[in-house]
Amino acid sequence: MDASGGLPVGAGGGTVVGLPATELAARVRSGELSAVDVVRAHLAHLDEVEPRIGAFRVVRRAAALAEAAAVDAAPDRGSLPLAGVPIAVKDNVPVAGETCTEGSPACPSAPAAEDHPVVARARAAGAVVVGITRMPELGLYASTDVQGAVCRNPWDTARSPAGSSGGSAAAVASGSVPLALGNDGMGSLRLPAAACGLVTLKPGRGVVPTLAGDWFGMVENGALATTVADLALAHAVLAGLAPEPPADPGRPLRIAVSTRALVPGVPTDGPAKAAVDAVAGLLAAAGHTVVRRPLVVPPGAAAGALARWMAGADEAADALAVDRQALQPRSRTHARIGRLVRRAGLVRPATAERFRERMTAFFEDVDLLLTPITTGPPLPARPWHERSFAANIAANARWAPWAPPWNLAGLPALVLPAGTRPEGHPLAVQLAGPPGAETRLLWIAGELERRQPWRRYAPVFDPTEPAVAAPG
Structure with missing residues (x-):
């Protein structure tokens, strides 16, 4: 291991696994590393850790190495922002030639004819797709498990990496890839x-191309990363923007803070x-103004988000021509309730627009809002699909009440690590802002x-350590 923190890739190859995507791309652009060596090294690490976490549904070994060779031979390699960077893609984002199952055997099994725009943009920037990551059925739940496979959190394999982009998060936190695509x-x-000690950004509405079934405007595509620079680069690529570091606002920011419970009886x-x-203390020490201001989500808005979550299952089942009888029992119930919600006209555009206006007004005299993101440690890693619809809904609602408001409002929200819990699980906070x-x-x-660097990888699976230790 050298000072840059990676594992050997072979004679003349330097070290690569564990390096940030920005550094990997820079070395491939300069010719110091080949994309083939970068991908081969990550595949070797993936092979070592994957049996213990189950992040991938498909590993594209031959295809990835062929794509990497094409990057090495590309005449514009020296200008590719993600040159040779291995990425993973969630199982509901089409990758040409691969089956997109949405985490369910009930979905049609024909390979995708073309890349989704975010995959096409990542590949055009030089990224190499090494695999397709697991997700819960139709992306409906905050844990990642399918029939015969439970995806596990690299920080604690007895815990879930959450969902629905849990496979993508586990792949990044284990060092299998430096970046992964998912959606929110x-x-x-x-x-x-x-859950996995990563940084991510849910973009605002219309910034990044979304999915065909977007839960009536709530779903946005994005990336998971270990560093802010990697996330900023990935976001720029997915949004079709110039890959530049985020501009300094040139002034101290005014940041609101709220920890007030959003759901009665579900305290943080x-x-x-x-x-x-x-984190509020760090912001104040950096010269920003921090003010306490409670975030209030009216019952009508909460009901509007819940209606879209229910109806999204029915929308997806229709759009994907799903065999509903082949769905998991929890998902069948979810979709059945969703159909009733749609027929009753409870998915009302005006509800989302009123809430968007309310939240935009919240930011009239503050720049950002700092909140918790979860109310406790990650859910246990277990076959949640074998449990009832009610058990799944209750577990999700208790653990994650701070996330949905920003989907309904269509406003951007970012999550970053902020330490560890007493039992060693990652802690995180959320920052949200106006359009x-x-x-x-x-x-x-x-x-x-x-000001407060975080550990980039789960300790047991950390590729910057001399060897990957066996779980305790």
Whole structure:
């Protein structure tokens, strides 16, 4: 291991596994590393850790190495922002030639004819797709498990990496890839990031191309990363923007803080509150103004988000031509309730627009809002699909009430690590902002990362250690 913190890749190859995506791309652009060597090294690490975490549904060994060779031979390699960077893609984002199962055997099995726009943009930037990651059925739940497979959190394999982008988060936190693509309809990027000690950004509405079935405007595509610089680069690529560091706002920010419970009877636990308070202290020490202001989500808005979550299952089942009888029992119930919700006209655009206006007004005299993201440690890693619909809904609602408001409002929200819980699980906080605040969120996250760096990988699976230890 050298000072840059990676594992050997072979004679003349330097060290690669564990390096940030920004550094990997720079070395491939310069010719110091070949994309083939980078991908081969990550595949070797993946082979070592994957049996213990179950992050991938498909590993594209031959295809990935062929794609890497094409990057090495590309005449514009020297200008590719993600040159040779291995990435993983969630199982509901089409990758040409691969089956997109949405985490369910009930979905049609034909391979995708073309890449989704975010995959096409990542590949055009030089990224190499090494695999397709697991997700819960139709992306509906905050844990990641399918029939015969339970995805596990690299920080504690007895815990879930959350969902629905849990496979993508586990792949990054284990060092299998430096970046992974996922999406967020009720926290499905932010909850896995919180559970796995990663940083992520749910973009605001219309910033990044979304999915065909977007839960009536709530789902956004994004990336999971170990550093803010990697996240900023990935976001720029997915949004079709110039890959530049987030611009300094040029002034101290005014940041609101709220830890008030959003759901009656579901308080935020002590460690989560302490993490918010600690980050608020860091922001104040950096010269920003911190004010306490409770976030209030009206019952009508909460009901509107819940209606879209229910109806999203029915929408997806229709759009994907799903065999409903082949769905898991919890998902069948979810979709059946969703159909009733749609028929009753409970998915009302005006509800989301009123809430968006309310939240936009919240930011008239503050730049950002700092909150918790979860109310406790990650859910246990277990076959949640074997449990009832009610058990799944209750577990999700208790653990993750802070995520859905920003999906309903269509406003950007970022999650970043903020320490560890007493039992060793990652702690995280959430920052949200008004329309167009993605750059501001990335900038403040970078400032927090500089002031309080976080461990980039789960300890047992950390590829920057001399060897990968067996779980205790």
